[in-house]
Amino acid sequence: MAPIFIVLIVIAVIIIPLAIACCRTIIAFISKKKNKKFMSDTFETIECKNSALHLSHAVQCQTVSNEDVSIVDWNEFDKLKTILKESFPLIHSQLVCRTIGEHNLVFIWEGVKPNVDPVLFCAHQDVVPAEPEGWEHPPFSGEINDGYVWGRGSFDMKGQLICLLEAVESLLASNFKPQRSVWIALGCDEETRGTSGAYLIAETLYNEQRRFACVIDEGGAVVEGFFPLITHPVAVVGIAEKSYVDVTLTCNGHGGHSSTPSNPTPLGRIGRAVARVEYHRMPSRLTTPVKLMLQNLALHCSFATAFILGNPWLFWPIISLILSKNPTTDALIRDTKATTMAHGSTAPNVISDQATAVVNCRLLPHSSKERLRIWLQRIIADKHVNIAFHGQNPMSVPSSIDTIYYDILKKAIASVFTDAAISPYLMTGGTDALWYEKVSDQVFRFSPALMNSSELSRMHAKNERFSLKNLERGINFYHFLIKSM
Numbered sequence: 001m002a003p004i005f006i007v008l009i010v011i012a013v014i015i016i017p018l019a020i021a022c023c024r025t026i027i028a029f030i031s032k033k034k035n036k037k038f039m040s041d042t043f044e045t046i047e048c049k050n051s052a053l054h055l056s057h058a059v060q061c062q063t064v065s066n067e068d069v070s071i072v073d074w075n076e077f078d079k080l081k082t083i084l085k086e087s088f089p090l091i092h093s094q095l096v097c098r099t100i101g102e103h104n105l106v107f108i109w110e111g112v113k114p115n116v117d118p119v120l121f122c123a124h125q126d127v128v129p130a131e132p133e134g135w136e137h138p139p140f141s142g143e144i145n146d147g148y149v150w151g152r153g154s155f156d157m158k159g160q161l162i163c164l165l166e167a168v169e170s171l172l173a174s175n176f177k178p179q180r181s182v183w184i185a186l187g188c189d190e191e192t193r194g195t196s197g198a199y200l201i202a203e204t205l206y207n208e209q210r211r212f213a214c215v216i217d218e219g220g221a222v223v224e225g226f227f228p229l230i231t232h233p234v235a236v237v238g239i240a241e242k243s244y245v246d247v248t249l250t251c252n253g254h255g256g257h258s259s260t261p262s263n264p265t266p267l268g269r270i271g272r273a274v275a276r277v278e279y280h281r282m283p284s285r286l287t288t289p290v291k292l293m294l295q296n297l298a299l300h301c302s303f304a305t306a307f308i309l310g311n312p313w314l315f316w317p318i319i320s321l322i323l324s325k326n327p328t329t330d331a332l333i334r335d336t337k338a339t340t341m342a343h344g345s346t347a348p349n350v351i352s353d354q355a356t357a358v359v360n361c362r363l364l365p366h367s368s369k370e371r372l373r374i375w376l377q378r379i380i381a382d383k384h385v386n387i388a389f390h391g392q393n394p395m396s397v398p399s400s401i402d403t404i405y406y407d408i409l410k411k412a413i414a415s416v417f418t419d420a421a422i423s424p425y426l427m428t429g430g431t432d433a434l435w436y437e438k439v440s441d442q443v444f445r446f447s448p449a450l451m452n453s454s455e456l457s458r459m460h461a462k463n464e465r466f467s468l469k470n471l472e473r474g475i476n477f478y479h480f481l482i483k484s485m
């Protein structure tokens, strides 16, 4: 081949893509500087002296949800309802209060402009159980100590719920009138992903043919140390979530006395299948929320790092290798699976004629059950192991960030968390927000609280707590947001 052709091929294959990536990075840095002005609005600081006490009282209600709704202590939900009524008298006297289902609370604050779509703020009243052992303060004491309100649900998510109501109460006290109507929906079963909480609210609103300009629910927080290359906190806004599906592996075979086994037993085959599923990883894939996250975070890194992160179309093999190193970031780029349950015989000397295992899977947007089934069949490679799917949620559709609602949300975050980088991202866990995708194209998952890994590890665990500083931040966040909507 003539040398000139070799040079042309090198230019086409290497130099042109690198030049495009370089130009894109420079343009992104220039537009970031322009946007800084937009983010630097000042805001008034709202003080709510009683908010810690209100949160403490809410934590004292043991609103523990359960998949079996017949064993839930609904009196505790009634207690919470009464406490909210006492803590927020203006909301209860000036807003329309609806109950959807038995225990979901919905408040409607009519806007000045009845013809524009309302905005919906969500929170859940329920919490996960807590055993009293190992807590510095009893889990349902709601003690205020050392700058924190302690207890189960203080962070997930009664803290956020109280911040939202405090902001509305203070706006009502100042005679503020929202332009668009503000709806508040407080579900009762987020932790068990049941059908009598947010699912029912969303279905009801959908059947009433209501549409919302945007929905804001719990989700990503302002996290210190979120990304290894960024020193300041990152406010991550969930614009979609992974889909939840359970897979049951079943093997039928010959049971009998364990003294005369015919190996492999059904449980042995299931064990081998599980080992294969856990050993292999699904292939990595770049989704829109993660692409947007990388491009946004790139702007907070050095030019060299931004050159790589901001151009995943070119550097995906390198980026995916880096993200694969940590389970948290690995879950952002591939369908995951975790074996959570297994069952064989009920006695040590009996070979069961059936063994099962449950593999909980979380699928990226635009993945499919069929794709997962094909992968499982290939990896397990055992025709005696049956694969059955159940309990799948609908696929989450990523919300666009090129809208005024995302801009307003960003502005509200920047006003309170002045040094945070703000980025869209993909939630690896599930939230109530998924159900509300039915009534809005703009569904954002964000918790206005500054957190580090130690604080986050208390969620659903011992010594959960919510700082008074985060209460103040959350109230100001919602105050700003509602005024801007």
Ligand SMILES: [Zn+2]
Binding pocket: 124, 156, 157, 190, 218
């Ligand atoms: Zn929650």
